[in-house]
Amino acid sequence: MTTADTDAHVSFAANEARFYLHELFFSRTDARGVIQYGNSVFQRVSDYSWQELIGAPHKIIRHPEMPRGAFWLMWDKIKKREPVGTYVQNRSKEGLFYWVYAIVTPMDEGYLSVRMKPTSDVFSLIKAEYAALLAREEEEQLTPERSAEVFIERLDALGFPDYESFMAHAARQESKARSKALKKPRDEAAFIFSTMTNALRTVRRTGEDIVRQFEAIRSTPLNMRIQAEQLGDQSAVLSVISMNYTTLSDEIYERIRVFLDSSDTALEKIRTGLFLSCTCSLQKELLAQFEREEPLDNGLSKEEEVERLQKQMSDYRLESDNALRSISNEAERFIFNCVCLKRILSGLNMTRVLSQIEVARIGNEAQSMKSIISQLVDFQANTRECLNLIERESMVIRQGVRQQIADARQETLAAS
Incomplete structure (x- = not known):
């Protein structure tokens, strides 16, 4: 058609x-x-x-x-x-x-x-x-x-x-x-930006899930410490463990809050990149249409106008490329933060194991702590799952940027 x-x-x-x-x-x-x-x-x-x-x-x-x-x-x-x-x-x-x-x-x-x-x-x-x-x-x-x-x-x-x-x-x-x-091929650049936008939205929702889970168990380490103090000297180690747990989980919480703030910045940059990409595509098609037109009877130079449009398209292609580099930096920052968060989570896991060992050592008198530790186990498992999802979606963003950069480079070579 x-x-x-x-x-x-x-x-x-x-x-x-x-x-x-x-x-x-x-x-x-x-x-x-x-x-x-x-x-x-x-x-x-x-x-x-x-x-x-x-x-x-x-x-x-x-x-x-x-x-x-x-x-x-x-x-x-x-x-x-x-x-x-x-x-x-x-x-x-x-x-x-x-x-x-x-x-x-x-x-x-x-x-x-x-x-x-x-x-x-x-x-x-x-x-x-x-x-x-x-x-x-x-x-x-x-x-x-x-x-x-x-x-x-x-x-x-x-x-x-x-x-x-x-x-x-x-x-x-x-x-x-x-x-x-018009039965035209899909705009791959716009599609990739849309994919990155969806990935980042998933990253943000998942980060918010971690925050909600943290707030739900925020008082749990404190409850562990209170119960440990009630057990007397034999549970002094548990008190120290619970304080370590609080410190590590607070660090995860603070990093996730920073993570959420940076996701807002990244989303803004991706939206900017999407708009600039659509702008470049529209200007490119307009230029091609205009070059096919007969000179206009307006008394002005078509050649000079073509040059202006070519420069405008080139300038906005550069703007789009700069936006891509900025998005790339954000994606790398997300992945790095995931690595850091997983390290902290590993420390949290070690703390949880030590608390289980200590509860087993104390015996029946510490049985009431098992439900508390169970809550911490669930929190760690859910947090790890969330971090894995954030890491995967961050890699989707990074791959999208790399694909865009490769396509832009190929287009430049073809034009030259």
């Missing part, structure tokens, strides 16, 4: 501009948002002539049903020279609407916006959220900044702790849905 065959099945509303699934379009603006360049798809869908577009503010295509908070979020990021992904409803010169998923990146002194037609489930969700947000803006006279805050609150309620998490998820889902509809 060709892209034309696929798009032949796409239906449009009566008041919707024809923007097809296989198409991508871009516009480049200066720092104020004034249009400097674009491709033929942008001109056709907007329905303005080049004379009307070049030098005009980008808001010439703004749709009145777009909430101002969405634009506030976009400008807040790009003014900081950060890339952003966002859903936008535009309006053509004739008043027809068209939706895009846009990835906007700083370029020279201005910005580059690359757009695809959105089709994922996330898009359906966001259309409803935008409508609700627009209604609140009008009813409550929200400022753009306050509207943005309301939208972020809604995203949090939907499971996205910050806008960056939402951007990475939306970029991945739109790319995935588009590739599936």
Whole structure:
């Protein structure tokens, strides 16, 4: 099935501009948002002539049903020279609407916006959220900044702790849905990043399990010490053992807390890497489409624009590679911490064995301690199982990074 065959099945509303699934379009603006360049798809869908577009503010295509908070979020990021992904409803010169998923990146002194037609489930969700947000803006006279805050609150309620998490998820889902509809090969880079994200989520959940298990038995070594003191001098060794047990288990607990904090950092880096990977793929496809176009009748140099797009793609490939190196460091840190935790757990196991030997030596008077030791045995077994799982998932992350780096290197060699 060709892209034309696929798009032949796409239906449009009566008041919707024809923007097809296989198409991508871009516009480049200066720092104020004034249009400097674009491709033929942008001109056709907007329905303005080049004379009307070049030098005009980008808001010439703004749709009145777009909430101002969405634009506030976009400008807040790009003014900081950060890339952003966002859903936008535009309006053509004739008043027809068209939706895009846009990835906007700083370029020279201005910005580059690359757009695809959105089709994922996330898009359906966001259309409803935008409508609700627009209604609140009008009813409550929200400022753009306050509207943005309301939208972020809604995203949090939907499971996205910050806008960056939402951007990475939306970029991945739109790319995935588009590739599936167009019968394109799977985006391996995005797939690997998604695999790493799932692995890291497992790492975090497992770390939280260890914390919960520790808190459940936190008082157990103290109970052992109390009972040992009740047995008198003959159980002095048990008191020392219980204190050692407390020290070692506290060390595991503290390391796991640090581990959980670092997992938040790692997840942020993986999400950044995923978004940058989707950005690179979109820019690469856009460049290929643009190079096939005939020179535009806008009086500007297509060759110079191709060079700008090539440089932009190269710059973001470098950004993506840097993100990979950062993720690699986090994965190695996870694996190292697992090794350290297992060493501490081995010390805990030795302490538990010594306590069992001491209880057997004391005899019947120490029988009450067997249930306490049983709790410690269960805690150690569960913790070891959790650490093994964390180590396996950390290796999945490391392997994902290595595969990405190898693929990027192969792509660079092929390009040269």
